[in-house]
Amino acid sequence: MKVLLTGATGFVGSHILDSLRARQLDVRVLLRTSSSRRFIQPHLSHLELCEGSIGDVASLAKAMDGVTQVIHCAGVTRAKRDAEYYEVNQQGTRNVIEAANRHRGKISRLVLISSLAAAHPAPAVTPAREDDAAAPVSEYGRSKLAAEKEILEHCRVPFTILRPPAVYGPRDEEFLTLFQTVRRHLVPRFIGGIEAMSMIFVKDLAEGAVVCLSHPAAAGRTYFVASPEIVTVPGFCQEIARQLNSWALPLWLPVPALWPICALTELACRIMDKPSLLNRQKYGELRARGWVCDATRLREEVGFVAATPLADGIRQTIAWYRENGRL
Ligand SMILES: NC(=O)c1ccc[n+]([C@@H]2O[C@H](COP(=O)([O-])OP(=O)(O)OC[C@H]3O[C@@H](n4cnc5c(N)ncnc54)[C@H](OP(=O)(O)O)[C@@H]3O)[C@@H](O)[C@H]2O)c1
Numbered sequence: 001m002k003v004l005l006t007g008a009t010g011f012v013g014s015h016i017l018d019s020l021r022a023r024q025l026d027v028r029v030l031l032r033t034s035s036s037r038r039f040i041q042p043h044l045s046h047l048e049l050c051e052g053s054i055g056d057v058a059s060l061a062k063a064m065d066g067v068t069q070v071i072h073c074a075g076v077t078r079a080k081r082d083a084e085y086y087e088v089n090q091q092g093t094r095n096v097i098e099a100a101n102r103h104r105g106k107i108s109r110l111v112l113i114s115s116l117a118a119a120h121p122a123p124a125v126t127p128a129r130e131d132d133a134a135a136p137v138s139e140y141g142r143s144k145l146a147a148e149k150e151i152l153e154h155c156r157v158p159f160t161i162l163r164p165p166a167v168y169g170p171r172d173e174e175f176l177t178l179f180q181t182v183r184r185h186l187v188p189r190f191i192g193g194i195e196a197m198s199m200i201f202v203k204d205l206a207e208g209a210v211v212c213l214s215h216p217a218a219a220g221r222t223y224f225v226a227s228p229e230i231v232t233v234p235g236f237c238q239e240i241a242r243q244l245n246s247w248a249l250p251l252w253l254p255v256p257a258l259w260p261i262c263a264l265t266e267l268a269c270r271i272m273d274k275p276s277l278l279n280r281q282k283y284g285e286l287r288a289r290g291w292v293c294d295a296t297r298l299r300e301e302v303g304f305v306a307a308t309p310l311a312d313g314i315r316q317t318i319a320w321y322r323e324n325g326r327l
Pocket of ligand 1: 006007008009010011012013031032034035036052053054055073074075076077088092113114115116144164165166167168174
């Protein structure tokens with residue numbers, strides 16, 4: 001068994017790499033000359049490195065020579081321009097499929113890391129299910145849905161699509177700001193916006209992806225992969241505060257008032273040629289009442305449950321931020 005992993009240098013991909021190597025599987029990673037080796041450093045002596053890009057079918061086809069499974073995790077969650085979401089998430093996936101199809105018969109599974117954003121917002125009382133009609137609210141979500149469609153329509157090797165909700169854990173930059181806000185004794189409370197959400201601890205997501213590489217029932221299936229615990233933003237923050245032994249006051253944020261902040265941040269980042277954390281896409285996601293999904297299908301068909309309790313996941317995340325001088 002030899003696995004090709006894309007996106008290994010990023011947050012989610014580096015944890016997938018940890019899970020693959022914990023099982024002592026042979027791994028080849030596709031990475032760009034510009035990719036940071038920081039998160040894959042501990043594994044370098046046991047890895048095959050293959051320079052290339054998901055923008056280049058020839059480098060992908062070469063990287064897939066001799067592999068038995070592929071995990072396609074590379075993607076962009078923030079972009080400077082809307083077109084970039086489609087160039088990387090949709091076209092990149094199309095290229096991965098084209099390369100995998102050239103090795104049809106030798107590759108027994110292609111796992112795509114998609115996103116709940118490709119589905120639709122949903123409150124806790126009616127969580128999103130895999131067979132619901134998709135209705136993404138952001139360009140990011142639309143590009144991830146387009147990637148899924150590429151798989152469903154063109155992939156000729158057995159595939160599995162995994163749709164995680166928000167992912168948190170060691171090495172994450174997105175939730176770091178929230179942890180730092182709580183450390184400054186503030187808990188955001190969104191008025192007129194997001195109330196409940198599903199989440200997943202990154203190590204659980206990594207395990208789920210690895211399990212789906214070889215489980216027979218997962219072939220041709222799409223799954224939400226999420227912790228069974230449904231979280232509120234204040235609940236998540238209160239747990240962070242509790243573990244920091246800190247107190248926190250509510251910071252009331254009327255969601256409609258965030259629109260100009262999101263638009264101005266996006267404009268400023270565009271001028272500085274940087275992808276922004278707050279933008280009009282993020283506003284669309286915050287305005288939704290909930291981002292809750294039901295991961296029952298994955299449990300029933302594959303037997304996989306994202307088992308890390310929220311408190312334990314937050315503890316490990318805080319520990320990593322502290323060790324790395326981030327908190
Ligand atoms: N983080 C979340 O909350 C979350 C939630 C749901 C789904 N996801 C999905 O999980 C995947 C990974 O996200 P992440 O949070 O780990 O992001 P990340 O930390 O930014 O990592 C992205 C990875 O993709 C690679 N990549 C980006 N563009 C590429 C290109 N053109 N060619 C080759 N590699 C490229 C990056 O390589 P370089 O190191 O070279 O830049 C990096 O390894 C994405 O598909 C995302 O949609 C993430």
